[in-house]
Amino acid sequence: xxxxxxxxxxxxxxxxxxxxxxxxxxxxxxxxxxxxxxxxxxxxxxxxxxxxxxxxxxxxxxxxxxxxxxxxxxxxxxxxxxxxxxxxxxxxxxxxxxxxxxxxxxxxxxxxxxxxxxxxxxxxxxxxxxxxxxxxxxxxxxxxxxxxxxxxxxxxxxxxxxxxxxxxxxxxxxxxxxxxxxxxxxxxxxxxxxxxxxxxxxxxxxxxxxxxxxxxxxxxxxxxxxxxxxxxxxxxxxxxxxxxxxxxxxxxxxxxxxxxxxxxxxxxxxxxxxxxxxxxxxxxxxxxxxxxxxxxxxxxxxxxxxxxxxxxxxxxxxxx
Amino acid sequence: xxxxxxxxxxxxxxxxxxxxxxxxxxxxxxxxxxxxxxxxxxxxxxxxxxxxxxxxxxxxxxxxxxxxxxxxxxxxxxxxxxxxxxxxxxxxxxxxxxxxxxxxxxxxxxxxxxxxxxxxxxxxxxxxxxxxxxxxxxxxxxxxxxxxxxxxxxxxxxxxxxxxxxxxxxxxxxxxxxxxxxxxxxxxxxxxxxxxxxxxxxxxxxxxxxxxxxxxxxxxxxxxxxxxxxxxxxxxxxxxxxxxxxxxxxxxxxxxxxxxxxxxxxxxxxxxxxxxxxxxxxxxxxxxxxxxxxxxxxxxxxxxxxxxxxxxxxxxxxxxxxxxxxxxxxxxxxxxxxxxxxxxxxxxxxxxxxxxxxxxxxxxxxxxxxxxxxxxxxxxxxxxxxxxxxxxxxxxxxxxxxxxxxxxxxxxxxx
Numbered sequence: 244x245x246x247x248x249x250x251x252x253x254x255x256x257x258x259x260x261x262x263x264x265x266x267x268x269x270x271x272x273x274x275x276x277x278x279x280x281x282x283x284x285x286x287x288x289x290x291x292x293x294x295x296x297x298x299x300x301x302x303x304x305x306x307x308x309x310x311x312x313x314x315x316x317x318x319x320x321x322x323x324x325x326x327x328x329x330x331x332x333x334x335x336x337x338x339x340x341x342x343x344x345x346x347x348x349x350x351x352x353x354x355x356x357x358x359x360x361x362x363x364x365x366x367x368x369x370x371x372x373x374x375x376x377x378x379x380x381x382x383x384x385x386x387x388x389x390x391x392x393x394x395x396x397x398x399x400x401x402x403x404x405x406x407x408x409x410x411x412x413x414x415x416x417x418x419x420x421x422x423x424x425x426x427x428x429x430x431x432x433x434x435x436x437x438x439x440x441x442x443x444x445x446x447x448x449x450x451x452x453x454x455x456x457x458x459x460x461x462x463x464x465x466x467x468x469x470x471x472x473x474x475x476x477x478x479x480x481x482x483x484x485x486x487x488x489x490x491x492x493x494x495x496x497x498x499x500x501x502x503x504x505x506x507x508x509x510x511x512x513x514x515x516x517x518x519x520x521x522x523x524x525x526x527x528x529x530x531x532x533x534x535x536x537x538x539x540x541x542x543x544x545x546x547x548x549x550x551x552x553x554x555x556x557x558x559x560x561x562x563x
Numbered sequence: 564x565x566x567x568x569x570x571x572x573x574x575x576x577x578x579x580x581x582x583x584x585x586x587x588x589x590x591x592x593x594x595x596x597x598x599x600x601x602x603x604x605x606x607x608x609x610x611x612x613x614x615x616x617x618x619x620x621x622x623x624x625x626x627x628x629x630x631x632x633x634x635x636x637x638x639x640x641x642x643x644x645x646x647x648x649x650x651x652x653x654x655x656x657x658x659x660x661x662x663x664x665x666x667x668x669x670x671x672x673x674x675x676x677x678x679x680x681x682x683x684x685x686x687x688x689x690x691x692x693x694x695x696x697x698x699x700x701x702x703x704x705x706x707x708x709x710x711x712x713x714x715x716x717x718x719x720x721x722x723x724x725x726x727x728x729x730x731x732x733x734x735x736x737x738x739x740x741x742x743x744x745x746x747x748x749x750x751x752x753x754x755x756x757x758x759x760x761x762x763x764x765x766x767x768x769x770x771x772x773x774x775x776x777x778x779x780x781x782x783x784x785x786x787x788x789x790x791x792x793x794x795x796x797x798x799x800x801x802x803x804x805x806x807x808x809x810x811x812x813x814x815x816x817x818x819x820x821x822x823x824x825x826x827x828x829x830x831x832x833x834x835x836x837x838x839x840x841x842x843x844x845x846x847x848x849x850x851x852x853x854x855x856x857x858x859x860x861x862x863x864x865x866x867x868x869x870x871x872x873x874x875x876x877x878x879x880x881x882x883x884x885x886x887x888x889x890x891x892x893x894x895x896x897x898x899x900x901x902x903x904x905x906x907x908x909x910x911x912x913x914x915x916x917x918x919x920x921x922x923x924x925x926x927x928x929x930x931x932x933x934x935x936x937x938x939x940x941x942x943x944x945x946x947x948x949x950x951x952x953x954x955x956x957x958x959x960x961x962x963x964x965x966x967x968x969x970x971x972x973x974x975x976x977x978x
Contacts (some may be wrong), residue, residue, distance in 0.1 A: 246667065246670075247668050247671035247672045250663075250667040250668075254664060343780060346751050346780055347751060354753070355751050355752050355753045355756065356688075356707070356709065357688070359688065359709070372696055372697070444660075448659070448660065448689055450691075452685045452753075454657075454658065454685045455658065455659045455660045457658065491668075494653065494668060498651065508654065509614045509615035509619070509654050510615070513615075
């Protein structure tokens, strides 16, 4: 039982880290990354390849984070003139390119067979059966570090500048902000975090193949950010946790409800999550927690008498 | 400065957040409270089967077959002195990550002694280290050679032909149809790729020529380019190593393109429990030959199984028989070893499945004989259930069928 909870916590924490990475890109900087899974798989594969190629587990981890960050920066640079839907399409295309490379470059990635026996950090310290607990500890540390980093980033002048670029890049540029460099940095920072999650995925499963990296990874990351509140780091950890809890808890329904078989349950789970997201967007479009912002009204009391401009803002301006 | 809620938004307090967390924790924890009580004297076994995703078509029949056996064994008084089997089934969603979570759930929450099912090599390979670490038995219905490679601690058993066995069977069928110059059209997939070299070797031995090998990626919107390349040279036959979705598109392209080369395909693409015909219609499917590791169709054990499944006589269950055999093997080996401890009864599997011994195909009768101390040779519904030292099944035969006027006609078996 405990070990199963450990599994759920590991998977939930990894998806929360992915969501934190996406939140920097999409939530804070407004860069729609529909290719999350591409960066995630690059992180996992770079980790596996370097770890097995003599870099060891730690070398692999570093390689995973770097590979994903560099790839992210490159994509952000290439798509300098693209925002909104167009960036989303490029990111989607990149994920597809990555998938095809993983599938076909068998000399490097093992092709469809994938890579097995990925070494794990600190593997010698505990028995194999107890290792997941140790790994969970490391993953929780990574999650906490990522969260602190993301929070610091959101509240820093850099984060404010990013939000300014997100909301209106012309205005931000007119005020002297270098929109291009801000975007590249945000995309690379988010990519590094997603790559870290990919590396942790490789350490947990120890076997990776292309069929593990399907677009559902991207979908779950977006769901977590939408459910948790775009721009709010704490909120999206709740979001990622709830989605994983919902996905895994429904597993148990069929053990107790006799007429519910696997086929029905599979359809029902997805339907429930879809319905949940729709209801959430209708009744609570800002997610579990709203983005923390400094309110201009606090220093201009008379503004409260006027209609609230903030709440009229489209909550998901880039998600259409 | 005081934080004021923005108009139009509900204020989220710490209490709200904690409440939401608590509710989600409770929803996860609630079922465990019940499950802990329910499984006192029962022997839990598990299966990871696909009910959704690309291979979702195969889960339901495998589940039905496994439940059938569990029901029969339990109705006849169970095993190990009256203990009942309890079967837990999880959906793999045709995704290895989900398969891993499902396997963990079975091992840790349901405390299963064996995890069976496993349609699809990537899922079987991803779950393998976890099951081995837990010292439980893994039974797969998947083909990749890697599943039984390396140190399996004697815990892994394959209820399926290995990929390398499919290739020669295809070559023999093409030979029997008089095809000399052939082309391979194969999906990029571990299970399929392992067939290619053995196929070429067998083809060369039989005096045929493999003119070209076209490997394509799955999930493409169109396979026109690949079809042109494979069929364009007008070979006698094309061996299509494809799964259902891609083969449906390929067959349509071939029909539209008016190519004359004959197609030999895998039944998992060209039949898929009737789904292929439903996808493309009788006209497109006309004349396509296909093969699959067959259950021994003429064996009494298989006929009994078809009847028990409530299917018409002659129905071909590709994988359901394997699920049936997995549960039978678990029960027999436990009874033989007189323990539910996986590491111990796994050693008894060859003793109850391999010759020499009295052949028996009914699990209840077989259990009786084991209790009476007889040496048995269990014959399954999916195969004769004999294993080599690595845990791979021996004597898998292949069924050769052709689609005529919207129906499958059996041509024969190849081994």
